[in-house]
Amino acid sequence: MTPTSARHWLIWDGACDLCAWSIAWVRKHDRYAAFQAVPFQSLPPELQAQVDPDSFSRGAHVITADGRVLRAGRAALFILEQLGYRWVARILSLPPFVWLVELGYAIVARNRRRLSRWLRLGETHCPR
Known part of the structure; x- marks a missing residue:
């Protein structure tokens, strides 16, 4: 990826600690500021x-x-690709892997509040 003035909007759940932790990870790895993250x-x-x-x-x-x-x-695959994990994103975008990515994402999304508690993600671990 090269520096660009075009930015992608990353829209997430601002009330979710797991989501906030994930956004912090994206921001840390977004060397070219490709994403403008905003809670929905x-x-x-x-x-x-x-x-x-x-x-x-x-x-x-x-x-x-x-x-x-x-x-x-x-x-998530697009984000990985833009952050420089292109080969991982491309492999995971192929069937049947993409179906597993979607299934895994759905399971995590459905249980994100429970996972946040189990992982003890709170305000101190999730900069917003």
Whole structure:
């Protein structure tokens, strides 16, 4: 990846400690500031129209610089690719791996509050 002025929007659940921990990881590895991370609770109105509001609570979304909307596992794979883990993302994007990524993402997303408690992720571990 090379430096670019185009940024992708990374939309996440600001009330989720596991999500906040994940966003902190993305920010740490985002050398070229490719992502503008924003909780869906604070999403600018012009972006709200691009995504079904009911889907925000079910998974992270990426609105790419060219306007594509990616959700859940596919958004995670896009993030990995943009952060320099291209070969991992490309392999995991192939069937049957992509199906497993989506299934794994759905399981984690459905249980994210429980996982946050089990992993003891709280305000001290999850900079927002």
